[in-house]
């Protein structure tokens with residue numbers, strides 16, 4: 044052997060041994076999965092997103108990454124990965140829910156290397172294999188397949204890399220906005236009396252009437268009214284109007300509030316007719332903070348907090364219990380374990396909610412209204428008792444207990460929908476309806492009619508994530524509001540994807556019929572795992588401005604015992620809330636879309652226009668706005684900055700400009716009114 048040959052042999056042997064030594068299987072679950080962003084829950088190591096064993100169509104896996112659409116996990120491969128493989132699918136924990144559908148995608152340096160196609164609950168796992176030689180960065184994505192994120196529990200089971208050298212690492216996703224400390228824009232309400240809130244209220248003949256005049260200013264305050272129709276009386280200390288109206292009619296009333304510093308008055312319209320919720324419901328719902336750990340005590344404390352915080356003086360009214368009040372199927376918590384219904388079919392209560400009537404009475408005693416939650420299916424989404432086959436009895440029970448609001452969530456109804464006889468399905472509104480739409484409509488029509496039969500006004504809130512274009516028929520089944528999308532969470536992606544995609548339904552919004560882009564995610568939220576909203580202060584101004592422009596139901600989703608000054612300020616700007624509560628009931632649409640800059644316009648009852656200048660980009664944008672004709676504005680206009688509650692210089696739409704700076708992910712919210 045000559046020496047050159049010997050050297051070559053040694054070298055090649057050593058390369059060979061290095062290769063063998065470095066070839067390695069790296070399991071995805073051994074990397075930092077916390078860098079993933081996802082639409083619901085937290086990234087899970089070796090578990091489904093709901094915390095169970097990873098299971099796809101009955102097959103269990105001990106290793107993998109449990110996530111939820113829309114999910115993105117970014118990795119830097121450090122040059123050595125040769126192959127990625129996994130078994131992917133929807134986790135069985137969603138109980139074959141038809142709303143669940145996802146797409147898995149593997150992106151290598153920006154190009155899709157592997158796609159699963161649409162996968163539904165119950166589909167067997169698909170084998171994913173992608174060759175990675177030369178790839179630098181990898182993205183594992185789960186999309187919602189275009190139908191919203193509900194029930195999209197997605198598993199990357201047995202996910203692993205074969206590497207030659209280097210080790211993949213997960214990387215933190217998008218660049219972050221520079222942190223901005225919460226900043227307060229709105230001055231405190233004056234000590235002199237001011238009557239806030241809606242200036243119209245709808246009630247049905249014979250229904251118990253409860254309306255609390257919301258007024259800010261120093262206490263004590265004395266309330267009075269002129270031209271209150273017979274059957275109603277006003278408590279001068281509390282400002283509560285109660286009683287009942289016998290016949291239909293419209294009444295214009297003058298309301299007065301007086302304290303040691305002065306008196307104020309306001310015209311108020313009472314419309315006794317078929318329609319209720321003439322302005323979008325405003326209040327609180329337990330889900331975004333307490334999730335299943337809600338209890339009667341927590342609900343009563345929320346009602347107390349709504350009063351103590353002063354929010355009651357800005358029109359906030361409903362205290363709504365979401366999922367978690369009846370008994371639960373296979374409950375691990377003794378407090379919600381037990382019979383679901385008694386021998387007569389009545390829903391059985393438990394130690395978490397021992398006295399529904401007492402709770403509703405308590406809420407009413409504060410001048411507030413009470414809301415409840417159920418499903419047309421046998422089980423609610425979290426497996427609590429639903430109303431399937433007990434609809435009439437439940438509607439009567441809710442009325443007997445004294446509830447004023449029902450959120451009715453599709454959940455397990457998907458499993459029984461196709462078993463409903465087709466002759467029950469005809470809606471009769473549009474000739475020969477499509478069978479699938481009928482299935483979507485039927486349970487809501489049923490409950491809508493039953494609620495109408497009760498002797499009290501119960502706001503009917505449809506929760507079925509926008510299926511079958513609910514905005515087109517929600518009003519026909521006596522719905523007052525309906526969700527247009529899947530569930531919101533407290534991220535910019537979730538809030539902005541939902542909020543800036545509402546135009547499709549906008550023309551259906553009107554008094555008594557409201558599109559619902561889901562509840563508010565400001566303050567301490569967390570679905571049982573509390574944390575301050577992850578939205579930046581500017582994103583929160585965007586959220587509230589947009590929801591008010593959209594005439595959305597406003598349901599606070601945070602723990603109201605933990606209000607900070609910023610959140611409270613955000614929720615008590617009466618000029619901003621007045622946009623939401625405007626009696627015309629017109630939903631804003633996007634009238635100018637210049638990429639990152641979106642301008643929303645809402646027509647108001649007094650002839651004014653609200654304008655939201657939104658910036659979807661991360662850098663501040665400076666505008667010299669002069670496209671008034673596109674907004675249908677002419678002449679000289681008064682300009683009011685609604686968050687700051689200050690007047691700016693009038694603008695002449697013929698040749699003037701409106702200079703403004705919109706922060707990244709932020710908003711400037713103005714009201715323009717024709718100058719006389």
Ligand code: GAL
Pocket residue numbers: 330365366423424425452454506529530
């Ligand atoms: C979802 C609904 C949420 C919440 C949750 C409770 O379907 O969209 O708002 O009610 O169910 O399980």
